[in-house]
Amino acid sequence: MRILVTGANGFLGNYLIPELLKRKYEVIATGKGKCRIKVTDTFVYEEMDFTNVQSVNHVFSTYKPEVIVHAGAISKPDECEENRELAFDINTQGTINLLKAAIPLNSFFIFISTDFVFDGLKGMYNEKDSPTPVNYYGQTKLLAEEKVKEYVGEWCIVRTVLVYGRPQMGRENLLTLVKKKNENGEVFKVFTDQLRTPTYVEDLASAIISIIDNKANGIFHISGVDQLSPYEMVIKMADLFGLNKELILPINQNDLKEKALRPPFTGFDISKAKALLNYSPVSFDEGLRKTFEIKNEN
Ligand SMILES: NC(=O)c1ccc[n+]([C@@H]2O[C@H](COP(=O)([O-])OP(=O)(O)OC[C@H]3O[C@@H](n4cnc5c(N)ncnc54)[C@H](OP(=O)(O)O)[C@@H]3O)[C@@H](O)[C@H]2O)c1
Incomplete structure (x- = not known):
């Protein structure tokens, strides 16, 4: 075929x-x-x-x-x-x-x-x-x-x-991006009020x-x-690798104005x-x- x-x-x-x-x-x-x-x-x-x-x-x-x-x-x-x-x-x-x-x-x-x-x-x-x-x-x-x-x-x-x-073409996704940033000591803000x-x-x-x-x-x-928020996804990844969770900040949609609205749940x-x-x-x-x-x- x-x-x-x-x-x-x-x-x-x-x-x-x-x-x-x-x-x-x-x-x-x-x-x-x-x-x-x-x-x-x-x-x-x-x-x-x-x-x-x-x-x-x-x-x-x-x-x-x-x-x-x-x-x-x-x-x-x-x-x-x-x-x-x-x-x-x-x-x-x-x-x-x-x-x-x-x-x-x-x-x-x-x-x-x-x-x-x-x-x-x-x-x-x-x-x-x-x-x-x-x-x-x-x-x-x-x-x-x-x-x-x-x-x-x-x-x-x-x-x-x-x-x-796992990204194949070098483009990061949420999980790989947060891991990289966290390992470099950078803060990352992630939504808690969206469920996927x-x-x-x-x-x-x-x-x-x-x-x-x-x-x-x-x-x-x-x-x-599994129904999870992006924040919960990232925290699970952080637990797996023993990352510094203090660098992962929970935020709401209202805290960060994005150009496009996101469907919450x-x-x-x-x-x-x-x-x-x-x-x-x-x-x-x-x-x-x-x-x-x-x-x-x-
Ligand atoms: N990833 C998600 O979380 C997600 C969630 C829900 C639905 N989807 C849907 O799933 C599908 C696949 O997503 P994906 O994650 O593989 O997206 P992706 O990595 O952005 O891949 C989309 C591909 O489409 C190509 N493209 C864009 N315009 C084109 C055009 N005019 N002619 C030919 N190719 C064109 C892009 O080319 P370049 O590489 O050159 O930019 C890119 O390679 C999409 O239809 C998306 O809407 C994805």
């Missing part, structure tokens, strides 16, 4: 591509600029900016992908708030461009979306809950979801939450593969099981994925050990 992945140079892409290759899928990895995926297996990489219709049509007509995993996005909420036109172009129009190119091929279209489509008032959302985003990033992703739902072929929307794991069910990146990759294998349609909520009910995909994510403690490659003593 030929699988085309967008945003392949990104965090998820760097975990998904090797897993697809391990399973002997034919992979067409696409991204902006040169290939930055660290894999030794042979695979096809094509530069493809999906806001460029000509480039999309060229790659699709060359490779005729049977499955598309659309992971590429501008995923930083503050960046989206500041650059609304660009955010719409990449997150919404880019998705429309890919959907249009997929129609003649009747490809299975898998779109990676976010918990930020919800307002964060209820928490532990299931697939039937109504989305009402509180920031522009969420709006652009929700608009894209609506277009995916209109796609004539088979489609799947995979919403996920705060993805963590953080997702270990390998779990997300395996759920996507299960969706491909089962041709699972519709919306799926994919995340971890998200987190997912993952019962559907457990039942239909056999999805079984690791605990946050286990994901933390995997992130820092600490062997389990059990």
Whole structure:
């Protein structure tokens, strides 16, 4: 089966591509600029900016992908708030461009979306809950979801939450950043008044593969099981490494004005994925050990 992945140079892409290759899928990895995926297996990489219709049509007509995993996005909420036109172009129009190119091929279209489509008032959302985003990033992703739902072929929307794991491309994430700063004696402020069910990146990759294998349609909520605030996540990491917790300062959303509002309580009910995909994510403690490659003593 030929699988085309967008945003392949990104965090998820760097975990998904090797897993697809391990399973002997034919992979067409696409991204902006040169290939930055660290894999030794042979695979096809094509530069493809999906806001460029000509480039999309060229790659699709060359490779005729049977499955598309659309992971590429501008995923930083503050960046989206500041650059609304660009955010719409990449997150919404880019998705429309890919959907249009997929129609003649009747490809299975898998779109990676976010918990930020919800307002964060209820928490532990299931697939039937109504989305009402509180920031522009969420709006652009929700608009894209609506277009995916209109796609004539088979489609799947995979919403996920705060993805963590070992960074592959040098970009830090919350956990690795705080560890580095703490070891340098720097203070770090972390939110206590947001709740998420953080997702270990390998779990997300395996759920996507299960969706491909089962041709699972519709919306799926994919995340971890433990509901934690970013502060609690960081404190667990600090305990693991015996870091100086006095340098980790608990703050509220009101203490730090960010450009984009954040939904306070998200987190997912993952019962559907457990039942239909056999999805079984690791605990946050286990994901933390995997992130820092600490062997389990059990
Ligand atoms: N990470 C999370 O916590 C999280 C949570 C919920 C949902 N999601 C969703 O999950 C998906 C994957 O996230 P991620 O963490 O892997 O994000 P990421 O590391 O930021 O990767 C996104 C990739 O998309 C690429 N991209 C952006 N615009 C593009 C364009 N016009 N054409 C081609 N490629 C383009 C970026 O290219 P450059 O590398 O060149 O910038 C980047 O490599 C996204 O759709 C995101 O919205 C992520």
